[in-house]
Amino acid sequence: MNDDTNTAVPNARPVLDVRDFSVDLTAGKTISPIVDKVSFEVHEGRTLGIVGESGCGKSMLSLGIMKLVPSPPARIAGGQVLLDGTDLVPYSNGQMQEIRGNRISMIFQEPMTSLNPVYTVGYQIIEALRAHSSMTSAQARSRAIDLLRQVGISNPEKRVDEYPHRLSGGMRQRIVIAIALACNPRVLIADEPTTALDVTIQAQILDLMRSLKSESGTAIILISHDLGVIAEMADDVVVMYAGRIIEQAPVHSLFAAPSHPYTQGLLASIPTVDGDQERLQPIPGTVPPPHDRPDGCAFNPRCRFSDAKCRTERPPLEEKISGHKVACWHTDLGAQP
Amino acid sequence: MLRYAVQRLLLAVPVTLGVLLIGFILLNLVPSDPATVRAGPSASAEVIAQIRTEMGLDRPLWEQFLRYVGNVLSGDLGTSLVNNMPVTEELSRAFGATLELVVLCLLWALPSAILLGMFAASRRGTLWDRLIMGGSVAGVSLPVFLIGMTLLWVFGYKLQVLPFTGRGGPLWTVDGLRHAILPSVCLGLIFIGPVARMTRTSMLETLKADHVRTARAKGLSERVVIFRHGLRNALIPVTTLVGLQIGYLLGGAIVTETIFSWPGVGRLAVGAIVANDIPVAQGAIIALSLGFIAMNLIVDLLYAALDPRVQAK
Numbered sequence: 001m002n003d004d005t006n007t008a009v010p011n012a013r014p015v016l017d018v019r020d021f022s023v024d025l026t027a028g029k030t031i032s033p034i035v036d037k038v039s040f041e042v043h044e045g046r047t048l049g050i051v052g053e054s055g056c057g058k059s060m061l062s063l064g065i066m067k068l069v070p071s072p073p074a075r076i077a078g079g080q081v082l083l084d085g086t087d088l089v090p091y092s093n094g095q096m097q098e099i100r101g102n103r104i105s106m107i108f109q110e111p112m113t114s115l116n117p118v119y120t121v122g123y124q125i126i127e128a129l130r131a132h133s134s135m136t137s138a139q140a141r142s143r144a145i146d147l148l149r150q151v152g153i154s155n156p157e158k159r160v161d162e163y164p165h166r167l168s169g170g171m172r173q174r175i176v177i178a179i180a181l182a183c184n185p186r187v188l189i190a191d192e193p194t195t196a197l198d199v200t201i202q203a204q205i206l207d208l209m210r211s212l213k214s215e216s217g218t219a220i221i222l223i224s225h226d227l228g229v230i231a232e233m234a235d236d237v238v239v240m241y242a243g244r245i246i247e248q249a250p251v252h253s254l255f256a257a258p259s260h261p262y263t264q265g266l267l268a269s270i271p272t273v274d275g276d277q278e279r280l281q282p283i284p285g286t287v288p289p290p291h292d293r294p295d296g297c298a299f300n301p302r303c304r305f306s307d308a309k310c311r312t313e314r315p316p317l318e319e320k321i322s323g324h325k326v327a328c329w330h331t332d333l334g335a336q337p
Numbered sequence: 338m339l340r341y342a343v344q345r346l347l348l349a350v351p352v353t354l355g356v357l358l359i360g361f362i363l364l365n366l367v368p369s370d371p372a373t374v375r376a377g378p379s380a381s382a383e384v385i386a387q388i389r390t391e392m393g394l395d396r397p398l399w400e401q402f403l404r405y406v407g408n409v410l411s412g413d414l415g416t417s418l419v420n421n422m423p424v425t426e427e428l429s430r431a432f433g434a435t436l437e438l439v440v441l442c443l444l445w446a447l448p449s450a451i452l453l454g455m456f457a458a459s460r461r462g463t464l465w466d467r468l469i470m471g472g473s474v475a476g477v478s479l480p481v482f483l484i485g486m487t488l489l490w491v492f493g494y495k496l497q498v499l500p501f502t503g504r505g506g507p508l509w510t511v512d513g514l515r516h517a518i519l520p521s522v523c524l525g526l527i528f529i530g531p532v533a534r535m536t537r538t539s540m541l542e543t544l545k546a547d548h549v550r551t552a553r554a555k556g557l558s559e560r561v562v563i564f565r566h567g568l569r570n571a572l573i574p575v576t577t578l579v580g581l582q583i584g585y586l587l588g589g590a591i592v593t594e595t596i597f598s599w600p601g602v603g604r605l606a607v608g609a610i611v612a613n614d615i616p617v618a619q620g621a622i623i624a625l626s627l628g629f630i631a632m633n634l635i636v637d638l639l640y641a642a643l644d645p646r647v648q649a650k
Contacts, residue, residue, distance in 0.1 A: 068553055093559065101556035108554075113547040116566055118573075118644055128555040163645045179555060 013085060014041035015219040016065070016104075016187050021079035021089075023057070023064045025290050026072060032290035033077065035061045036243040040236075042187060045213060047220040049234030049251070051227060051266065055287040057243040058223045062189045065221075066106060067096045084186065102132040105180035109192035111173035115164040121148075121175045122160035128182040147178040152208060170201035174208070181212060188213075189221045194229060206233060227270055231255055239263050242287055242298035245317055249324040259326040261303045297329070305330040338641065345637050349630050356626040357409060360619050361402050369613040370394075374418045409623065415616035417609075424620040427605060432624050435590055435601035437508050438524065439628075441517050442586065446525030446532075447579065453529065454536025454575075455568065461541065469533065476530025481589045485523045485596035492519060502598040520597040527589050528582055535578045539571040546570070573644050580636035587625050602628075 023035035035057045042048045052058050063069045065081050067088065081088040083103060088096065100106075108114045115124060125144040129135055135143065141160070148156035151174040164172055173193065180188055190209065194202040206229065213220055222233050230237055230251070237254045239247040239262065247260040258264045265283035285302040288294060296313050300306040309329050317327040372389040373380075380388075389395050393404060408415065414424035457469040493501030505516030543549065544567050552566040591603030598604070606621035608614075641647045 066554060068550065097556045097558055099556070100554055106554040108547060108551065110547050114551045116548040116552065116570065117646055118569055127552075127557065131556050165646050176551070179551070 012043065014043050014082075015084060016042040016221070017080075017082040017085075018065065019080040019082070021061070021064060021081060022077040023060050023069055024075050024077040025060075026075065027291060030291050032293070034074065034243050034290045035064055037079065038238075038240070038243075038245055039079075040238050040245070040248065042219040042221055044186075044219055045217040046235045047213065047222055047233050049230035049237040050221065050223045050240060051225065051230055051237060052240035053225060053266075053287050055289070056240045058225075058240055059191055061240070062106065062191050062221065062223055065189060066100055066104060067091065067093070068100075098132070101128050101180075101185075102183045103185055104187045104189065105183070105185040107173070107176050107180050107188065107190040107193045109195050111169050111176055111196060114176055115172055117164055120161050120163055121167070125160075125175070125179050125182055128179050132183045143182075144178075147182060148175070150181070150212075151175070151178045152204070153178075169197055170204065173197060173201075173205055177205070177208065177212075181216070181218075184216060185218060187219045187221065189223070191223045192225070193222070195224070195226070202229075209233070227266060239266070242293055243290065244298065244327070245325075246299065246327045247325065248317065253321070253324045257321075257324070259320060259324065259331045260299075260328050261305055261330070262299050265302075297327075341641050341647075342638055345634055349634060352630055353627065354406075356623065356630075357406055358402070360622040360626070361405055363622075364615050364619055365398065367613070367615070369615070371418055371613070371615050374613045374615075405619075414620040414623070417617050418614045419609075419612050419617075424616050427617060428602065428620050428624050431600060431602045431605040431621070432628075434504055434599060435587075435594070435603060435625075435628070437504075438517065438520055438590060438593070438599060438601060439583075439586055441508065441521040442524040442528065445521070446528045449525075450529040450532035451536050451568075451572070451575070454533040455540055455563075457533065457537045458540035458544070459563075466537075470537070473530035473533045476526050476528075477534075479527075481523065481527055481592045482596060484526050485520075485593055488519050488523050489596060504600055520593050520599050523593050523596070524586060524589050528586055531582060532575060532579060535575050536571065539574045540567060543567050543571040569643060573640065576636055576640050576643060580633050580640075583632040583636070584629050587629055 018041070019039045020037045021035060021039070022033055022037055024031050025034045038057075038061060040048060050058050050061065060069060060074065064074075064076055065088075067076065069076065076089060079089065083099065088099060091099070115121065119127075122141065122144050125147055126137065126140040129140040129143055130137070133140075145156045145160050148159055153159050153171060153174055159167075159171075164175070167175070177193075188209075193209070194205050197205060209220065209222075210233065212218065220233075222230065224230055234251045237247075237249060237251050238245050239254075239260065241262050247254065247258070247263045249259075254263065255267070258267050262283070265281070268281040269283060271280055283302055288298065288301070294301055295311060297303070297306070297310045297315050300310040303310065307329075313329075315327045315329045317325050319325045320331055370385075370389075372385050372392060372394055375392070376385045376388050393401060396404075412425065414428065416423050417427065453469050453473075457466045460466045489501045492499045499519050500512075500516050501519050503516065505512035505514075507513045508517060544563070548570075549562060549566050552562045557566070587603075590601060591607060593599065594601045594604040595607055602621050602624050606618055606625070609617035609621060
């Protein structure tokens, strides 16, 4: 977890302010929300972690902020994405091209496939640079070499002309990060950036992201299903379930007092070295698909506290203690995991 | 790249030898005696026997083959049994005509196929997509002779807008080009179908790839994403298919040339086989095969130029 000096929420205007943001998915004639009225803020130099199981809408949310949801079948259904106070939702694709890779950039999960195999890594960095500035190709090339050095690639003058297939997964992810950082973005969205990497490489990449954040003040949205990564990197955490935020808190508060039964379940299913439990406790069942979400609280079929109210009424996301919001009818019960 | 090219070139040598062997065996299986053909219908048995000895046909088969390979390597393909002309001379004339036809066909059909495939991919599921894909099924499944005859009947005979027999001179003259249009359209129609289909599938596949998403996330315009990051990657499997299709194209050339009386290698081969003119038939087979090998060599090099991973292997 981050040092305490960093966890106080700053009062300044957030870099990115997402309000009631929704994404719908059309399948045949049914339209179902895959991201349902999600709101959060990200501040300069801080990291927001977004956690949840596969299928909870994390990736669609991040693609939605970039307005890159595959459309059709998906569609941004409403809400606002305020970047430094300007709403991006009404932006045209042409206007978004100015934003993407320039003021908001993205790192993806699969370093093995997220680079184009037929172009050199240098070309792919230069392309991002020249899309958003009037650099000459010589200037862009020397900036690309600088970026490679900055993300910890040895011998960057030589590597700049390599094709992606000649580099390891960790190196490719560094290249992807270099591309994302090329234009000094205000916001960096990292969608499971370390999931496909070895543990040692994972640590290196996280280190790199941390040092880049402290150097540049970029706001980071870190999407992960790995609570260890979130605990280590994030300042604030959003827990998503079935397209909605069910718990939202500063990282310390979340790990110290997880209040939603789902968050508690997630924490209980992590193995601990010193834990005295014999077996891990998985959460029974799976995330319901978007077209088949239950009435009331979406988690109720898997929840051990669920009762009649949970099955009919959807709990609102409410602040229980300062800065710690939960969407559950039973937070008093849930407080004892 | 140079090493890769040399490698490919060396691989073409055993293939060429194989072609020579198969061509030789096939024509020896034909129930016809070259000596009888050369001697003419009224020759006596002694004359035929003498010609057999002169031609070396009384020697064992393997010896004949070795001598044949030796001759081919020194550029001697023998003389025609029908008109005593050197085979190389007949071939060089005919090969130019076939090459003209195939190149003209590729010039219009290859870009059309790729554009149609891309267009269908970008309009996926619409009426346009269905029309193009339906048309390509017709191109794949209709036999060449039917397409050829239809073109000939409609444009040559009914509408009388284009000439439909023979070659009108070099391609860069108006008459030459007019004569070449119908046969090259006929050839092109069988080529477009599979290539357009492959381009569409490959393009749809590529546009779903992670690296295309990365390209969009960089803020590149949709045009750059599709042409620079989509098309080049999508063309890699298409190139492989084009290499294979060129084989069909040369096969199709035999039929097309016969329909439109185009004086190319295909027509030469058919004429020679009908007349039992074995040296010319063998020569035509070798020329068509070498053409196919050469085209494939070009495709292989193109493939390596498109995809840096190929050279690495």
